Amino acid sequence: MDKTAQMQRWRLILGQESDSRFSNMDMPALSDEQDLIDSALAAIYNKSESGGFGGGAGHGPSNPQISRWLGDVRTLFDKELVKVIQNDAMTRCGLKQLILEPEILENTEPDISLASAILTLKDMIPKRSKDSVREFIRKIVEDINKLLEQDIRRAVNAAVNRREHSPIPSASAIDYKMTIRRNLKHYSPELKTIVPEHFYFFERAAVSAASKWNIILDIDQSGSMGESVIYSSVVSCILASMSSVKTHVVAFDTNIIDLTDKCSDPVDLLYGFNLGGGTDIDKSVVYCRQFIENPKKTLFFLISDLDEGGNRAAFIRRMEEMKRSGVTVVCLLALADHGKPYYDAAVAGKLSNLGIPCFACSPQKLPELLGLALKGRDLSQFAKGAEKIG
Numbered sequence: 001m002d003k004t005a006q007m008q009r010w011r012l013i014l015g016q017e018s019d020s021r022f023s024n025m026d027m028p029a030l031s032d033e034q035d036l037i038d039s040a041l042a043a044i045y046n047k048s049e050s051g052g053f054g055g056g057a058g059h060g061p062s063n064p065q066i067s068r069w070l071g072d073v074r075t076l077f078d079k080e081l082v083k084v085i086q087n088d089a090m091t092r093c094g095l096k097q098l099i100l101e102p103e104i105l106e107n108t109e110p111d112i113s114l115a116s117a118i119l120t121l122k123d124m125i126p127k128r129s130k131d132s133v134r135e136f137i138r139k140i141v142e143d144i145n146k147l148l149e150q151d152i153r154r155a156v157n158a159a160v161n162r163r164e165h166s167p168i169p170s171a172s173a174i175d176y177k178m179t180i181r182r183n184l185k186h187y188s189p190e191l192k193t194i195v196p197e198h199f200y201f202f203e204r205a206a207v208s209a210a211s212k213w214n215i216i217l218d219i220d221q222s223g224s225m226g227e228s229v230i231y232s233s234v235v236s237c238i239l240a241s242m243s244s245v246k247t248h249v250v251a252f253d254t255n256i257i258d259l260t261d262k263c264s265d266p267v268d269l270l271y272g273f274n275l276g277g278g279t280d281i282d283k284s285v286v287y288c289r290q291f292i293e294n295p296k297k298t299l300f301f302l303i304s305d306l307d308e309g310g311n312r313a314a315f316i317r318r319m320e321e322m323k324r325s326g327v328t329v330v331c332l333l334a335l336a337d338h339g340k341p342y343y344d345a346a347v348a349g350k351l352s353n354l355g356i357p358c359f360a361c362s363p364q365k366l367p368e369l370l371g372l373a374l375k376g377r378d379l380s381q382f383a384k385g386a387e388k389i390g
Contacts, residue, residue: 217247307343
């Protein structure tokens with residue numbers, strides 16, 4: 001990079017307030033594209049009271065100006081930077097209300113943090129913006145679904161459907177891998193194929209409702225859990241669509257909302273959450289216990305930062321009782337892509353001492369976690385690999 005390019009780069013980094021410092025350095029004028037970049041960044045990061053979107057009381061930008069600004073940002077920066085700039089705009093420039101205008105939202109790059117912020121305002125969304133907001137949320141949901149659905153289905157089916165081998169022949173239940181492996185020695189060069197002497201079949205006996213695996217997701221909807229709520233909603237809907245398991249979804253703050261009947265559509269499920277408010281985890285655990293029919297076939301996920309506002313001692317005692325009864329209990333401090341989550345370290349430590357794994361988990365690792373938990377494997381090593389906390 002030559003000296004001129006370096007100077008222009010530093011000028012963009014330091015912003016418009018640095019013009020006077022470069023005036024005596026014989027730096028060529030910024031190019032048209034650099035001017036656009038400079039203006040787009042100045043709208044957020046200009047420190048002067050008269051600059052940016054927050055340029056003074058009663059002098060905010062019109063909606064078309066913001067739409068043009070969003071369009072410029074998406075053109076000038078790569079996708080990851082666009083997300084950072086959008087979030088900074090929300091925080092620094094008071095765009096939370098303006099972003100709910102439909103023409104603005106349509107030009108906004110889908111981002112889970114932004115979606116979380118919008119969902120906290122869902123009851124304030126004006127009628128003219130409701131369809132745009134819903135479409136914005138749906139795009140994010142579809143992206144997450146594409147990322148996770150096949151892996152979750154594969155992991156769950158592998159864990160719950162592959163039972164002991166059965167002597168009863170069934171074309172739909174052939175264990176192809178074992179059949180081929182055990183009959184490799186019967187390969188026929190003349191036919192150029194394996195001629196099996198024995199076939200192996202998975203046990204496909206009808207499973208009663210009581211003996212199915214029961215997965216309970218108890219989801220903290222306090223304000224700090226927004227990203228986890230979005231991922232949890234998509235995962236809940238994937239699980240609820242699978243006939244091989246039963247799924248219950250409960251949301252809580254200081255109140256309890258049973259959202260199981262909304263699991264046919266992740267967007268509807270998300271709209272059932274009320275992000276914000278206090279936390280009473282103990283109350284939610286009491287509510288969820290009614291769904292436990294066969295403890296040894298129950299997987300209980302508590303998705304929470306453990307910032308208990310209710311009876312902490314009773315909550316820990318109930319979690320211990322649940323584990324002792326045979327329930328597989330897992331506490332996810334966060335279900336998120338990045339960042340170290342806030343959580344109550346003291347409560348996490350007490351649960352960990354009871355043998356209840358407490359850790360933050362990236363969405364990409366969730367299929368593996370489900371598979372291990374449903375197979376009854378020890379999750380301690382997985383928790384360490386998933387950046388175990390507590």
